[in-house]
Structures are given as C-alpha cells and as structure tokens.
Amino acid sequence: MIPLIPSLFLHIIFIAVVVNGNNDTIYAILKDHGLPMGLLPKGITRFDFDNTGRFEVHLDQACNAQFESVLHYDMNVSGTLSYGKIGELSGISAQELFLWFQVKGVWVDVPSSGVIHFDVGLVYKQYPLSMFETPKDCMVVADSAFADSIRDGNLLAEAIAKRQSANLRYEIDQESLGRYQM
Incomplete structure (x- = not known):
C-alpha cells in the first residue's frame, strides 16, 4: 500500500508536465500562438496565463527596449492572446518622434508576409517580424x-x-x- 502513494504522486506530476507541455515560459506561449517571442523583453520575473487567453507578465522594473523605435514596458503588461494576435493590451508604449503612444494591440496577418502590426490608437504601425524574433535586453528606466x-x-x-x-x-x-x- 505504501509504494502506491509515491507511484500515484509521480503519475500526477507526470500528467501535470504533459498537460503544461512546453508552455513553461511566456515566450513559448507566444510562439504557440503564432507570435514572435521578442514581443516581450528579457527579465520577466513571473507570468500568469489562463485558459481564456488572458495573460499578465511582471518585470522587476519598467524598462525600454530598442527596436526600429523604442518600446516602453511597464512593470506589468497584460492582454488577451488568440492565434496571431494580442488584444486588450496594456503596459506597452511606443515612441514615435518625440511622442509616446499606448500600444493597444498587436497582430500578425500572415506569418509569411514578414510583417507585424501595432495598434497605437490613431494609426497602425508595421514593423518587420524579424525584429521581434528573440527577446531584447531592456534598459531600466525610472x-x-x-x-x-x-x-x-x-x-x-x-x-x-x-x-x-x-x-x-x-x-x-x-x-x-x-x-x-x-
């Protein structure tokens, strides 16, 4: 009877690992949803993701990452993932010239197009998808x-x-x- 309990415990752990698959990082979850891993910077300390697609990531500090333009990441970034798209996005701002615009959504129409779109409210910005292949270092900003x-x-x-x-x-x-x- 005693060997049954450790065996049952190991089976539960195995099932939990199989169910979670390779979604052990937010970057893997992005990739599984047809989005590039580099949409979020390095330095994520914790993330939450539920079965509705809602996610929240936590950084130690707010920071900026340099792409074609600068993206600012608040300490908390959240949104809703669906395949090829992040909606209801909050916590990311994009700099254009001297002004900052809140990024409200991100999507990839056709992955083979090599283009990713950012919804900044009034306009949609297009960037090369290749810029977001890997997570960028993020410079801490007060x-x-x-x-x-x-x-x-x-x-x-x-x-x-x-x-x-x-x-x-x-x-x-x-x-x-x-x-x-x-």
Whole structure:
C-alpha cells in the first residue's frame, strides 16, 4: 500500500508536465500562438496565463527596449492572446518622434508576409517580424524619467500648436492691416 502513494504522486506530476507541455515560459506561449517571442523583453520575473487567453507578465522594473523605435514596458503588461494576435493590451508604449503612444494591440496577418502590426490608437504601425524574433535586453528606466519624456512630448506638441496659432493670428492681422491701408 505504501509504494502506491509515491507511484500515484509521480503519475500526477507526470500528467501535470504533459498537460503544461512546453508552455513553461511566456515566450513559448507566444510562439504557440503564432507570435514572435521578442514581443516581450528579457527579465520577466513571473507570468500568469489562463485558459481564456488572458495573460499578465511582471518585470522587476519598467524598462525600454530598442527596436526600429523604442518600446516602453511597464512593470506589468497584460492582454488577451488568440492565434496571431494580442488584444486588450496594456503596459506597452511606443515612441514615435518625440511622442509616446499606448500600444493597444498587436497582430500578425500572415506569418509569411514578414510583417507585424501595432495598434497605437490613431494609426497602425508595421514593423518587420524579424525584429521581434528573440527577446531584447531592456534598459531600466525610472518611471519619473518616462513621465518626464511624456510631459516633454506633450510640451512640444503644445508649443507647436501655440506657434501655429500665433502664425495664423499674424496672417489674419496682416490681412486686416492690408484692408485698412487700401
């Protein structure tokens, strides 16, 4: 009777390993869902994944990874996986010029196309799929530095808007002055 208990225990462990298969890392789960492993950076300390496709990954600190443009990863990144797609994504931002945009989703239409799409709200960015083949090193960035860069981007956008408004006001003043001089 006693040898039966250790044998039963070993069978349960074997079944758990077989059921989990090679999904022991979030990178393997991405690959199993037709997505490149490099969508998430190195340094993931813990992840959760459920049978609905919902996932959450945890990093020790917020960080930036350099691709064609810079991607910022918050300490927690979450979304919903389906084959070739991540929806309801939160925790990743992409830098374009001086501005940061929240990445809301990622998808691969046809893997043979070699293109991956990022939904950043107003537009969709396309990148070569090959850029995301392997997880990148992620440079730690203080949350205040990231907030400062967002603030700086907003200040730049505000300054451009003010300059355009001032130019328009100047043009209107010149037109009005020209009418009075006639």
